[in-house]
Amino acid sequence: MSNLYGGFGTGGPGAVRGGPQGQGDIHETVGAYALGILDDAEATAFEAHLATCDWCAQQLDDLAGMEPMLAALADMPGSQGTPAIGESLSAKPSPRLVERLVDEVSERRAQKRRRSFYLVAAAAALIIGGPVAVMAVNGGDDTDTGHTVAAVSPAKAAFQSMTDKVSATDPTTGVSATIAMQAKDWGTSGAIEVKGVKGPLKCSWVAVGKNGERETLASWSVPKWGYGIPDGKTEESKNPLYVSGAAAFTPNQIDHFELMTFDGKKLVEVKA
Numbered sequence: 001m002s003n004l005y006g007g008f009g010t011g012g013p014g015a016v017r018g019g020p021q022g023q024g025d026i027h028e029t030v031g032a033y034a035l036g037i038l039d040d041a042e043a044t045a046f047e048a049h050l051a052t053c054d055w056c057a058q059q060l061d062d063l064a065g066m067e068p069m070l071a072a073l074a075d076m077p078g079s080q081g082t083p084a085i086g087e088s089l090s091a092k093p094s095p096r097l098v099e100r101l102v103d104e105v106s107e108r109r110a111q112k113r114r115r116s117f118y119l120v121a122a123a124a125a126l127i128i129g130g131p132v133a134v135m136a137v138n139g140g141d142d143t144d145t146g147h148t149v150a151a152v153s154p155a156k157a158a159f160q161s162m163t164d165k166v167s168a169t170d171p172t173t174g175v176s177a178t179i180a181m182q183a184k185d186w187g188t189s190g191a192i193e194v195k196g197v198k199g200p201l202k203c204s205w206v207a208v209g210k211n212g213e214r215e216t217l218a219s220w221s222v223p224k225w226g227y228g229i230p231d232g233k234t235e236e237s238k239n240p241l242y243v244s245g246a247a248a249f250t251p252n253q254i255d256h257f258e259l260m261t262f263d264g265k266k267l268v269e270v271k272a
């Protein structure tokens with residue numbers, strides 16, 4: 001315990017907050033960066049660091065998609081004082097990092113207590129019981145509650161809970177994407193549903209601003225059997241993929257989204 005939570009000098013739960021970074025703990029900023037809650041100067045400083053730091057790049061990878069869950073966690077009553085949350089997340093990036101993130105998010109959102117029950121329940125179920133337990137939170141809205149024990153990922157739950165959606169299909173690649181967005185104090189929380197994509201490939205979900213800037217919301221791999229393939233041989237292959245992400249852009253600063261392969265091919269473009 002003590003070696004996990006102590007011993008890193010200035011890295012207490014206050015280190016990321018507000019003011020200028022100490023030199024020693026810029027690695028700690030990765031969580032706040034992933035959540036898009038840094039101010040411009042902080043984000044720029046961190047990006048400069050990120051370019052040279054494999055550890056932070058790895059953390060950022062691991063954190064991709066956790067934003068809605070962390071946000072929900074931070075709003076759970078009593079989350080601050082519940083050691084079980086930090087412990088049960090230990091398989092994720094690192095208990096210490098997650099604890100700090102939860103603190104960070106709950107502080108930044110202390111005034112906003114109306115998080116949907118849906119997300120909170122999905123997050124709690126993910127942490128406590130893994131995907132299978134999540135079934136219970138899906139109030140029978142649009143998921144068939146038949147014999148299949150359908151795992152509802154946090155990304156899918158986030159996607160379903162957001163009402164602002166845009167979508168497009170690329171006639172050449174056959175890839176289609178629907179993107180759900182929600183404005184946040186810190187930017188945009190989003191989730192993407194991808195269909196008709198076969199791998200193996202790696203791709204990134206990028207928001208392109210009206211100012212031309214590009215922000216990656218998430219990256220992932222597509223296995224050879226793909227996602228959202230109507231005549232797929234397995235359920236995995238038939239089901240769409242859901243991934244959540246976050247951007248510092250506000251929704252109205254985004255011109256469009258691109259789904260790009262790592263080697264630069266555009267799979268689909270979606271007007272925001």
Ligand SMILES: [Zn+2]
Pocket residue numbers: 026027049053055056
């Ligand atoms: Zn670093």
